[in-house]
Amino acid sequence: MLPAVLLLAGLFLLFHTTPGAPTAGKPITCEAGAFHIGEPASIDCNFRTNITASKRDISITWYTSEVDRGKDVLWCHWSVETKKHVCKIEMANYTFDGVFTEHLTIKIPAVTTEHGGWYKCFFIASDEIKAHPCELRLQAELISAKTGKNLLM
Numbered sequence: 001m002l003p004a005v006l007l008l009a010g011l012f013l014l015f016h017t018t019p020g021a022p023t024a025g026k027p028i029t030c031e032a033g034a035f036h037i038g039e040p041a042s043i044d045c046n047f048r049t050n051i052t053a054s055k056r057d058i059s060i061t062w063y064t065s066e067v068d069r070g071k072d073v074l075w076c077h078w079s080v081e082t083k084k085h086v087c088k089i090e091m092a093n094y095t096f097d098g099v100f101t102e103h104l105t106i107k108i109p110a111v112t113t114e115h116g117g118w119y120k121c122f123f124i125a126s127d128e129i130k131a132h133p134c135e136l137r138l139q140a141e142l143i144s145a146k147t148g149k150n151l152l153m
């Protein structure tokens, strides 16, 4: 007999992406593939400009809801002295590969339901530049074996 409710191993879906405001006319974008519990996943921020050359602080920030103040997953500070970004992973269970191109990618070694929520990629605001987020939302699915419907929606 089939169970009434089948947790599809906590599949996360990319719910939506909102491109950020333009930098030099090109919007920041965020991308993530499917998230599966226990498997690795990654979140990619494409800033569409040479991040090192931008000399700007950058963050990847995680939100549990639309009203949440957010927690930084990754924070990169531009050091004027060393002319380099100094990056720090601020939350457990995320890793940063240290690669700076137009992209910054954080990896999740093993997805848990705790990783759901909103992620935004920011150039940190300065006098002349406003914060430029893009956002993506990851939502857990609980599928009914009977109806095939997502019970969390």
Ligand SMILES: *[C@@H]1O[C@H](CO)[C@@H](O)[C@H](O)[C@H]1NC(C)=O
Pocket: 050, 051, 052, 053, 101
């Ligand atoms: C990005 O900018 C830095 C600093 O100006 C430069 O050293 C580096 O070669 C650039 N990288 C690319 C891929 O253009």
Ligand SMILES: *[C@@H]1O[C@H](CO)[C@@H](O)[C@H](O)[C@H]1NC(C)=O
Pocket: 092, 093, 110, 112, 114
């Ligand atoms: C990190 O992952 C471990 C093992 O998957 C888990 O037990 C722990 O609760 C996670 N920590 C956080 C803060 O999500």
